[in-house]
Amino acid sequence: MAIPRAAQTLRRTRIQEEKEEQILEAALEVFSQRGFHGSTIDQIADVAGMSKPNLLYYFRTKEAMHRALIDRVLENWLEPLQSFDADGDPGQEIRGYIRRKLELARDFPRESRLFANEILQGAPHIMTVLEGPLKALVDAKAKVIRAWTEAGKVRPCDPYHLIFSIWSTTQHYADFDVQVRAVLGSADALSDRFDGAAAFLERLFIDGLVLAPARDEISP
Amino acid sequence: MAIPRAAQTLRRTRIQEEKEEQILEAALEVFSQRGFHGSTIDQIADVAGMSKPNLLYYFRTKEAMHRALIDRVLENWLEPLQSFDADGDPGQEIRGYIRRKLELARDFPRESRLFANEILQGAPHIMTVLEGPLKALVDAKAKVIRAWTEAGKVRPCDPYHLIFSIWSTTQHYADFDVQVRAVLGSADALSDRFDGAAAFLERLFIDGLVLAPARDEISP
DNA sequence: GTCTATACCGCGATAGAC
DNA sequence: GTCTATCGCGGTATAGAC
The missing domain is CATH 1.10.357.10 (Tetracycline Repressor, domain 2)
Structure with a gap:
């Protein structure tokens, strides 16, 4: 499990980084206003202009987004x-x-x-x-x-x-x-x-x- | 609508007031920690030691609790x-x-x-x-x-x-x-x-x- | 007045087609 | 990589028995 994670990190493309940036920007917008429990992935997906499953492809859980x-x-x-x-x-x-x-x-x-x-x-x-x-x-x-x-x-x-x-x-x-x-x-x-x-x-x-x-x- | 509301206020018993007090005390505990959107009626009911429907008998919505x-x-x-x-x-x-x-x-x-x-x-x-x-x-x-x-x-x-x-x-x-x-x-x-x-x-x-x-x- | 049961919706997360 | 569809859960709120 540790090896694939490292490999994934290493071959992260520029597009992937941009998407993650986009998601974290949206997450900041939402989490900063509603707090962790008051925020929903739907809201973050809306702000990011992405679908909810797509967002969950980059961060597998809501907590992962918050932690990052x-x-x-x-x-x-x-x-x-x-x-x-x-x-x-x-x-x-x-x-x-x-x-x-x-x-x-x-x-x-x-x-x-x-x-x-x-x-x-x-x-x-x-x-x-x-x-x-x-x-x-x-x-x-x-x-x-x-x-x-x-x-x-x-x-x-x-x-x-x-x-x-x-x-x-x-x-x-x-x-x-x-x-x-x-x-x-x-x-x-x-x-x-x-x-x-x-x-x-x-x-x-x-x-x-x-x-x-x-x-x-x-x-x- | 205004008249029944006033009547209800007038014939509020001591027990009712105590229950409302108990609910607002629990609501304060929860809302102050999680904010409005992050709080749930379940949590408030738990803290108040009451069942959820019973709590909703005194305050018909979550917003009513928060406003009060x-x-x-x-x-x-x-x-x-x-x-x-x-x-x-x-x-x-x-x-x-x-x-x-x-x-x-x-x-x-x-x-x-x-x-x-x-x-x-x-x-x-x-x-x-x-x-x-x-x-x-x-x-x-x-x-x-x-x-x-x-x-x-x-x-x-x-x-x-x-x-x-x-x-x-x-x-x-x-x-x-x-x-x-x-x-x-x-x-x-x-x-x-x-x-x-x-x-x-x-x-x-x-x-x-x-x-x-x-x-x-x-x-x- | 207070409970059990439940309707109904939106949530986080997953499966599988493309 | 991204979508549609959907699962299971927990949310607010209500109906109806007691």
Whole structure:
């Protein structure tokens, strides 16, 4: 069973890859809006413009689609936090992280909602990722932040809750998009919304947490 | 049609009310975890300890259950923001609001997840509430905050994004509970988690946004 | 008011023709 | 590789006995 699977992978044609791409794109559209249990293969097939059996030829079960989708999205999702640099300036690092997360929320809202749905429902498919790689990554970055606070560059604070608050505030604009738009009114354009959010969040986190020795050095 | 509905409401017995309560409690448990489309009446009946037809005697459709549940939860959900007082001290008001929202996230996480699921899925059942009462309430409170900034009590900032950021950071501890617990490790107790969150968020928002003339008056 | 039985449909998945 | 047809199951909802 392992050998045919490998062989199948090796002789995967360009057309096959395009079809799989097409299916995963449709699956993202549906899963991100309804969650795993609320989604049906019919809906995904409709969006993909394929018949249901044809779709099941490429992914033999609904769970296989979901797993392939989650795996692919996970790679790009942890990247911004990884590039958090211990040697950089705390203000620059935090500002850059907020910007990247906001850009992700703006440009890939369905990916954000896919995870939100998964975690809301108890994270049955990614629990091991949360407890393993994600926890390890956050632990490492928490140490970076703690070093900043101990060096007097950042106001003393719990680094874990700092990370949680950046996650929640930025992802909010993807996950709760309909609510944000309803409250701000339809006059508000997408770019305005995110520029406003960026300005507010940078001010909140930088002014609120980062101590400014740099400014003293510039104008003493 | 309106008259029998009213009559039915009037002669509702205590037992009927208790059963309905029991059903809505079970519906909250299920809907909050799986969302509307992902939930089944079987699951709700199981949790409620009743037979499926019996449950459908009290609520004739799945949507009726969901609607009754949403309506009831909505009442308590908007209350904390309503008590936001223009004449109060900004620091006290914002601190109090954060505390109340965190207490709601701690004590009623399922209610929070019910809304999160509903909004993630496009808010099909509460769109009118978001565009009507919720928007009106937020508009009113945004004016309160703007008055504070113009009076020099609060750093200039967009009041809407301030409210969004308080919503997202506090609800995060209910909606993304499994992720928070996975990252912090199982050693972390519920009360520790929320005490830590409260300490961090109060410091972030108060130190970050509220200007402190009071402190000058106390120790000049 | 509450149960058993069941109608009826849409779901995930498979078989087999082409 | 892609289709039509279909299976078996579980979904919502109803009918009718008790």
